[in-house]
Amino acid sequence: MLGRTVSILFLCLCAQAQDWPAYHGGSDNTKYSRLDQINSANVSRLRLAWKFDTGDARKDSEMQCNPLIARGAMFVSSPQLRIFALDAATGKQLWRFDPHDGKPGTGKYRHRGFNYWEDGEERRLYFAAGPFLYSLDARTGKPVDSFGAGGHIDLRNGLGRDASRLSVSVSTPGVIFKDLLILGSIVSEGLPAAPGHIRAYDLRSGKLRWIFHTIPQPGEYGYKTWPPEAFRYIGAANSWSGLTLDARRGLVFAPTGSAAYDFYGANRLGDNLFANCLIALDAATGRRVWHFQFVRHDVWDRDLPTAPTLVTVRHHGKLVDAVAQITKSGHVWVFDRDTGKSLFPYRELNVPQSDIPGEKLAAKQVLPLKPAPFARQQLTEDLITDRTPQAHADVLKRFRQLRSGPQFTPPSREGSVILPGLDGGGEWGGATWDPETGLLYMNANEMTWILRMVERKLPAHQSGKSSYVRYCAACHRDDMQGAPPEFPALTSLAGRRTVEQVRGVVLKGSGRMPGFSHLKPAVVDAVVAWLMKGEDKELTDEPAVPSPIDQQYRLDGYVRFTDPDGYPAIKPPWGTLNALNLNTGEYAWQQPFGEIPALAAQGLKNTGSENYGGSVVTAGGLLFIAATNSDHRMHAFDKRTGKLLWEYTMDAAGNATPATYMANGKQYVVIGAGGGKWGNASGGSYYAFSLPD
Secondary structure (H helix, E strand, O other), X not given: OHHHXXXXXXXXXXXXXXXXXXHHHOOOOOOEEOOOOOOOOOHHHOEXXXXXXXXXXXXXXXXXXXXXXXXXXEEEXXXXXXXXXXXXXXXXXXXXXXXXXXXXXXXXXXXXXXXEEEEXXXXXXXXXXXXXXXXXXXXXXXXXXXXXXXOEEEOOOOOOOOHHHOOEEOOOOOEEEOOEEEEOOEEOOOOOOOEOOEEEEEOOOOOEEEEEOOOOOOXXXXXXXXXXXXXXXXXXXXXXXXXXXXXXXXXXXXXXXXXXXXXXXXXXXOOOOOOOEEEEXXXXXXXXXXXXXXXXXXXXXXXXXXXXXXXXXXXXXXXXXXXXXXXXXXXXXXXXXXXXOEOOOEEEEEOOOOOOOOOOOOOEEEXXXXXXXXXXXXXXXXXXXXXXHHHHHHHHHHHOOOEEOOOOXXXXXXXXXXXXXXXXXXXXXXXXXXOXXXXXXXXXXXXXXXXXXXXXXXXXXXXXXXXXXXXXXXXHOOOOXXXXXXXXXXXXXXXXXXXXXXXXXXXXXXXXXXXXXXXXXXXXXXXXXXXXXXXXXXXXXXXXXXXXXXXXXXXXXXXXXXXXXXXXXXXXXXXXXXXXXXXXXXXXXXXXXXXXXXXXXXXXXXXXXXXXXXXXXXXXOEEEEOOEOOOOEEEEEEOOOOOEEEEEEOOOOOOOOOEEEEXXXXXXXXXXXXXXXXXXXXXEEEEEEEOOO
16 A cells, blocks of 8 residues: 555655656546746747757658656657667667567557556656556666566456457556556457457556456446347557646546447447547556447448546536547547546437448447537538649539538448548547646548448458458459558558568558457468569468458548649648637637648648647747648647747657757757658657756
8 A cells, every 4th residue: 555655645745846747648548737937928939959860760650659757867769669778968868679579560559658666766667668567666667566467468368258369458548546557449440350448457467457458348337239149350440649647536538439340340249349449447446437338330440549638617506527528520529537527518410320231330420519519520512622723623522422421421332431530520639638728629620531331242262362352352452553751652562662561561460450360370371462562372272251341331542632633622721720719619710720832832731730749838938839730840839829839840740749848957848859640750759858057
């Protein structure tokens, strides 16, 4: 008990000591800092204090880590998921840990941060690389031998399925409650996939302490919202975007994503609790306290994209402790923390049914009546791009061949427009809360995507080609053209990768792609032969036996709706920054966020741009955010008005969340500039800014 008390006190003291001791600054996920040495009056003097290059950037790599700062040390990760400890005041390297043991990485990694814990002289850092959750000595970078097996545990274990056939990792850190590390997971979005159960581990030993089944098992609440055997074969419904903790109440808030397969659910008929939910759990036991489901039987990939934010708002004249959740669809929901009751009104609406054979959608869905959405909700002809007459004519012609309706318009065989797109609206950078002003800040994307379904026929026997179609074509398409650069074309692989490199990516995954380590070696070899040589090996010992995971329909690739030059099909803004007053439900300000340098040079400015990563708000009157994909800028805005006060251009986009802290009496703001999204330049450096001496 004493150790648990010391742990909690340590985190409180760290906050008072003006560190950044947890992901997004604290388990409340507010991203608010009381620091004010850098403020609206002097931020124009901000300059680069130091820059640390991890040396790990490569073509198309990304780096999304929110730095963690504790006791003068900064912990960061590289594009190839190597871990560094730096002197927070100088950027000098203190130690380095390589989970790959010196071997080259297999592809693109997305790692967003760490968990840090201290008890007496013990200091530990937790993070996942592939299926392994590591515990490192934060002073030396060496694995803690007493944690699991030699410093790590295998996250594939304890899920009730064959661990060798699962792909499980953690990209966004969980939360620490007393002596528990509570985690969500990232799993495959297609089938087969691991279930996305939420788990709590002993901080010292790594032993599993409790588990909450997001796909309920017989006798559990929500079981009847699935087919009877779904818990054996359905995957996902996972909390990939992180967790939020109210330590005083002992409540952990877990946002979940859709069930696999994301876009067709004939094998999971029903509302599918606890997919697409915000779940309040007893942090000590994992017991459900309350939940709210945002999308029933999701076929739109409407994962909750970020952990919610703890806020205190004035509601009907009283202060209410609440939790605010933003969505990919561009909505803000606010719930009483204790009861789960929505503080703003919402409506239940009748929605159309799917005409895809075998599919049965929920008859009703919910949307809030207030606050208004922070992203446009439907593409209509008047919103089609007019960037050039040629672009307008091309997009209009294609638009008239597609379905476009309000939220919950079903995916279709001709193609349905979804706005906001599959990346949001709100995305994993999440919202930021300022307790001084009562403003909630959201950066958003306003891109249209196309959901087109195609039939998938199971051949009599598996082969290299049919296995590719079965496991890979939903992202990379039947013709292997993909949706570059995020979902790359796989044509001409032989000239770009070796057989071993391709096999490594197939087995271990890369970026959004899960690993397929569950496949038998003969199947992997056949897929690799098809990719590298066009050789369609028949797997005579592997009959293509239908199973509940084999769906009749699948998505025809992840397709963004763009004009012929690759710019969005919709009129600007393509990215926005929004400040919402949670006491009133009205917006204080909204504005375009970012620009495209090539278009700005032609006079088309203030378009906004796609943006990934979050913001930090300070008592100094500032909102710090990088995020913008194309212009590579770090920004400081006046938090009350949205006026731009300072910016700095980096080598790559800061698709991450900044951190701010004090070191040797000086306030710093640090951001990782990894870029690499949608074909933009990649980087591997951390930039720290401060005022001149």
